[in-house]
Amino acid sequence: MIGSLRGTVLERGDDGTVLLEVGGVGYFVSVTPRTLAELEPGSPAFVHVHHHIREDAQTLFGFRGRDERTTFQVLINTHGIGPALALAILGTHTPSALVDIVATSDLAALTLVPGVGKKTAERLLVELRNRLDLPMLDPLPMGGGGSGGGSTVVGDVREALAGLGYGPDEIRDALRELPSTADASTLLRDALKLLGAKRA
Numbered sequence: 001m002i003g004s005l006r007g008t009v010l011e012r013g014d015d016g017t018v019l020l021e022v023g024g025v026g027y028f029v030s031v032t033p034r035t036l037a038e039l040e041p042g043s044p045a046f047v048h049v050h051h052h053i054r055e056d057a058q059t060l061f062g063f064r065g066r067d068e069r070t071t072f073q074v075l076i077n078t079h080g081i082g083p084a085l086a087l088a089i090l091g092t093h094t095p096s097a098l099v100d101i102v103a104t105s106d107l108a109a110l111t112l113v114p115g116v117g118k119k120t121a122e123r124l125l126v127e128l129r130n131r132l133d134l135p136m137l138d139p140l141p142m143g144g145g146g147s148g149g150g151s152t153v154v155g156d157v158r159e160a161l162a163g164l165g166y167g168p169d170e171i172r173d174a175l176r177e178l179p180s181t182a183d184a185s186t187l188l189r190d191a192l193k194l195l196g197a198k199r200a
Contacts, residue, residue: 002027007045008020008044011041016031031062047063052076063090068094074131092112092114102125102129161195
């Protein structure tokens with residue numbers, strides 16, 4: 001089994017693969033769009049590899065970080081997620097962002113992944129909750145209406161910030177720095193303060 005490759009990038013393909021030459025041998029490696037953009041032809045490269053073996057084919061998937069490879073392996077061992085979808089998920093969200101998404105049941109963020117609709121996203125949240133290394137935080141339900149339908153403080157604040165024009169990545173980064181135990185108004189106020197300082 002191939003676990004990593006170090007060599008020179010010979011070419012980048014339009015199909016999301018790079019040709020990596022190692023010791024005179026060229027290996028086609030499938031990567032995320034983010035990784036593909038970083039691997040310039042003619043430049044040295046090191047990638048962590050998942051060697052995917054099926055009866056009819058062998059495919060190499062390459063990742064810049066070990067955490068990406070580990071998350072990829074968790075994803076493909078999840079019901080309904082094949083290598084192509086796992087790569088698409090990691091091409092849209094970093095491993096730490098994915099952990100946040102699952103921890104906060106952020107359905108909207110998962111539907112940003114190409115090919116993932118609302119029903120698939122709902123199923124993935126359930127499937128991944130017991131598989132990913134989630135932080136010890138359980139999103140607090142909003143006080144009041146008992147039939148809140150799974151609404152959470154973090155989810156509501158995230159929605160409010162998105163409505164104010166902030167992007168998913170900056171919202172996620174800001175909320176990660178703030179205590180999840182705060183009530184919605186406090187969390188929103190602190191998040192706006194933090195986001196305002198970062199944009200200044």
